[in-house]
Amino acid sequence: MKKLTTLDSLSRMANTLRRDVVTMLAEAGSGHTAGPLGLADIAAAMYFNVLNIDPRRKNDPDRDRLFVSCGHTAPIWYAALARAGFFPVEELKTLRKLGSRLQGHIDRLTVPGVESTAASLGQGLSIAAGCAYAAAMDGKNYQTYCVVSDGEHDEGSTWEAVNFAGYYKLQHLTAIVDRNNIQIDGPTEKVMGKEPLRERYEAFGWHVIEIDGHNIEQIIDACQEARAIGEKPVCLIAHTIPGKGVDFMEGDYRWHGVAPGGLDTEKAPPKNKQLEAALRQLHY
């Protein structure tokens, strides 16, 4: 697969993915908006630069693996996979519809390029750790990435996975924590404490790098650093803004699980104008 090498082209791709996300969600009439918009720069950086993958060789044993633990962020990953050539872009508009391959939450069996099904929180990092363990057993050098939401650090099973990966020094494992500070019931620290997140990971034997999750250069550099660290798993705490790119959604936790056109807020335009307004802002 041909990589995008300039920051400008990657930024444009992130913007395209955001447009895909709001369009497909508005068409579906339900789904999660804030998280996927906040992850667009990470998705663009990973699928169009960092990952060693090729849609023509989906099952290449030496490919990099990107797992997603927070299955509700499906729209951004579907958009990235489609734009990367894993399936037709036109199919994005079938999201959440009867008979569609694009299920509401990420489905490995139906969507080409998806490494594992995900939905119930607190499971994906374990799956990624199992993958990294298998790579170590087989002497493979591919990198295993796992995108984890900050909210799912409430799950005890997430910490079982963190402990396991640290204990076995799974050096080819990189967790990318989407630190967007929101979850369904409100700001993360109000719902249940996650801090000090960096120190928690470090205490379990991980190397931690904090980055701006909207700075594509930082994302790429951190992934390269993570690959080079060796000896231990690496956690990239990516600080992101939920709803990034759409001013009436940015930072507002109420857009966590609502599609454009589905919520009245003080800042938002009328429901029937929300998609149009979002797309206008995402014009490049």
Place this chain on the structure above:
Amino acid sequence: MLTKESHLKRNIFGKDIEMAPTRDGYGIGLVEVAEKNVNVVALSADLTESTRAAKFRDLYPDRFIQMGVAEQNMVTVAVGLALQGKIPFVSTYAVFSPGRTWDQIRISVCYNNANVKLAGHHAGLSVGPDGATHQALEDLALTRVLPRLTVLAPCDAEEARKATHAAAAIKGPVYLRFSREKSPVFTTAQTPFTVGKARVLHDGKDAVIIACGPLVYEALVAADRLVEKGISVRVINMASIKPMDEETVERAARECRAVVTAEEHQVAGGLGGAVAETLARSYPVPVEMVGMRDSFGESGQPEELWRKYRLNAAAMVDAVIKVIKRKH
């Protein structure tokens, strides 16, 4: 009469019959499948000896993963291994997995169709002195409702060995149910075992006992005793809980017209429930269920518990007499 084609041991009611827990058959089978296939790996949550994964660990240390007391992570790490081509066997007590790990099994194993083999140990009341907390009496109900999951409950150590081989050969998730306590090893290497097939071990026409796990032997004892009373009882080993051999169940109902189910499990949702569901759809006849009736177990010796909770041959004799009286 014992059926010839089941190739059971001779003199299975003799005092010198070999005794072994079904978990021993798992331990032997695990090593055998590991020898044949380098992709077989084993995971244990700090219960390696008692789940009989120790021999595998000693022979194949590089393919054994100690997971600590973290069952949820164990199941999902196994998914990650399976997605990369490994065939992970996950061993712990059934009360913990599927007990604690049902969400992981539902989504990450079954919905994901990951090639994970779940070994649930210490199932049934015969766990004994450890008491109700460790006696899994609900695991069949938890597993048999999950799409894509094969559910096997072998009747003795030899069949447990075969079930372990069968699990490795299946491409997809499998749940295996094992007991802690020794029970008679009455099948042989020649006894057929096929996933999805029930086996008639004892011929009869007045009633049929459909059993799984160590209670299959008790069912044979009950059938033998009933011969003296002039009652002819068929005994079916239903090791394959899912897929269930509905054809054999229906034929037995048509020919015997009275059914008794027997399991070390809650009758609700277990083998009793599964057989009743099948018969309600195909050929309804009176059914009596030997099993746990909406209660937990308690500490005690396995035999004492079976007697108190009516899970033994004597209970099955009574159930057969009762069900025959209810015949249409």
